[in-house]
Amino acid sequence: MQLKALRAALAVLVSAGWALAADVAPAHADPPKPEAGASISFYADDDSVTVISPAASTTVPLTDTVAVDAAATLDVVSAASIDVVSQATPYAMSERRVEGAVGVTAAPFASVPELELSLRGIGSTENDYDALTLAAGARYEAFERNTTFLLSYGLGLDDVGRRNDPTFSRSRNTHHVTGTVTQVLDARTVADLVVDTSYVDGYQASPYRFVPIYDASGQRAYSLPERTPDGRWMGSALVRLRHAFGDSSEVYVHADYRFYLDDWGVLSHTVSVRGVLPLADERLSLSAAVRGYFQRGADFYERRYRDDGRGAPALRTRDRILGGMQTLSAEVSVLGALGGLPRDPDLRLFASASLLRFTWLDYELQAGRWAMILTLGASAPF
Amino acid sequence: MTMLRTSVGLALVGLTLALGGCAHVHPWERETLAAPGMQAPPCAPVARESEHVIAVREASRGGTGSVGGGCGCN
Numbered sequence: 175m176q177l178k179a180l181r182a183a184l185a186v187l188v189s190a191g192w193a194l195a196a197d198v199a200p201a202h203a204d205p206p207k208p209e210a211g212a213s214i215s216f217y218a219d220d221d222s223v224t225v226i227s228p229a230a231s232t233t234v235p236l237t238d239t240v241a242v243d244a245a246a247t248l249d250v251v252s253a254a255s256i257d258v259v260s261q262a263t264p265y266a267m268s269e270r271r272v273e274g275a276v277g278v279t280a281a282p283f284a285s286v287p288e289l290e291l292s293l294r295g296i297g298s299t300e301n302d303y304d305a306l307t308l309a310a311g312a313r314y315e316a317f318e319r320n321t322t323f324l325l326s327y328g329l330g331l332d333d334v335g336r337r338n339d340p341t342f343s344r345s346r347n348t349h350h351v352t353g354t355v356t357q358v359l360d361a362r363t364v365a366d367l368v369v370d371t372s373y374v375d376g377y378q379a380s381p382y383r384f385v386p387i388y389d390a391s392g393q394r395a396y397s398l399p400e401r402t403p404d405g406r407w408m409g410s411a412l413v414r415l416r417h418a419f420g421d422s423s424e425v426y427v428h429a430d431y432r433f434y435l436d437d438w439g440v441l442s443h444t445v446s447v448r449g450v451l452p453l454a455d456e457r458l459s460l461s462a463a464v465r466g467y468f469q470r471g472a473d474f475y476e477r478r479y480r481d482d483g484r485g486a487p488a489l490r491t492r493d494r495i496l497g498g499m500q501t502l503s504a505e506v507s508v509l510g511a512l513g514g515l516p517r518d519p520d521l522r523l524f525a526s527a528s529l530l531r532f533t534w535l536d537y538e539l540q541a542g543r544w545a546m547i548l549t550l551g552a553s554a555p556f
Numbered sequence: 557m558t559m560l561r562t563s564v565g566l567a568l569v570g571l572t573l574a575l576g577g578c579a580h581v582h583p584w585e586r587e588t589l590a591a592p593g594m595q596a597p598p599c600a601p602v603a604r605e606s607e608h609v610i611a612v613r614e615a616s617r618g619g620t621g622s623v624g625g626g627c628g629c630n
Binding site: 215352361364409411416418424436496499501517530 | 615
């Protein structure tokens with residue numbers, strides 16, 4: 175019900191975007207080119223989960239100050255993971271998730287060309303989960319475009335269901351505010367600061383996860399549905415430095431650090447470093463990145479929950495990602511530009527391969543998981 | 557949490573004021589800054605896919621500057 179009402183809101187948002195587009199300055203004699211792209215990603219891990227994700231997107235400038243964009247993604251998921259088969263009803267699953275997004279970006283005030291506004295709607299549906307996100311943002315370039323500010327707000331409205339149970343429906347709402355400052359430090363260096371905070375309100379457990387409760391002797395006594403707090407404040411801050419090394423042939427290096435904290439007690443540090451090496455007059459780029467993620471678990475997370483005669487803990491989860499964990503990953507990408515100018519080609523091609531190692535420090539059923547992601551794609555003006 | 561939010565807010569304001577006085581780079585000096593390799597991320601579709609995979613496998617959220625829609629994590 176909630177989602178139907180919001181689909182109508184999404185339609186209004188899109189209409190408003192088109193109306194805004196039609197009301198702004200007349201078309202430029204030589205407007206920016208429209209562009210379209212497509213990609214396919216393949217995810218697989220050693221826990222029998224595979225996901226194939228074809229995606230397509232397009233951006234169409236309507237005038238020199240207004241552009242609309244749209245994107246669609248399909249996730250085809252199949253899993254016989256230990257996470258799935260350890261639930262109350264063991265089975266392997268296969269399902270599809272469809273996501274669509276539309277957005278409009280405009281510089282609506284001729285007297286303030288440095289200000290750009292955007293509206294975006296993103297919806298997704300699968301057999302047991304529907305989601306809708308509405309977002310609005312403002313981008314302002316100051317100090318002769320040496321500093322860029324970006325402020326955005328997103329409202330997420332999700333409906334959580336349960337397979338083969340039409341009576342099960344829970345809502346989960348998210349408010350998300352992000353502030354970004356990008357500063358040119360010199361002709362070869364840029365710094366970014368991204369600060370965001372979210373509040374999630376509603377059902378945040380899994381309807382499929384049951385938590386075994388052990389008695390004082392260590393024997394498994396019974397199981398209860400997972401239960402987590404209904405509210406969750408989250409905050410994070412990311413600092414990124416981008417620098418070009420070398421004179422005639424540059425190597426670009428990006429270094430990131432993110433700090434995250436929430437009121438469930440989860441705290442994490444994320445570091446990543448990326449190097450980009452352009453070749454053949456920038457028609458080819460090799461990009462390599464490594465990332466490390468180190469997480470302290472939620473306060474209520476336990477490896478085993480016990481009932482010593484006074485009842486089971488009110489908050490309990492078997493979600494391994496709420497415990498202490500680490501992720502180490504490496505990615506290698508190749509980007510190519512064909513035809514036209516190196517920075518304005520007729521066709522862009524990209525291919526990427528990532529290897530990830532997830533390690534759960536306090537999860538009874540599994541110690542870790544290896545995963546890989548392969549992505550291929552292309553984009554072109556039309 | 558209140559202290560954290562206040563600290564982050566003060567850091568943001570302080571950094572903004574400090575950055576406003578940074579070295580001034582003119583448009584004709586920005587060829588390197590405009591290079592594809594300087595953009596974050598260098599390839600948006602690849603970054604989007606990685607973020608989507610990671611978002612449902614780690615408990616932390618945010619800091620990427622992007623807004624997602626639906627997690628597929630049920």
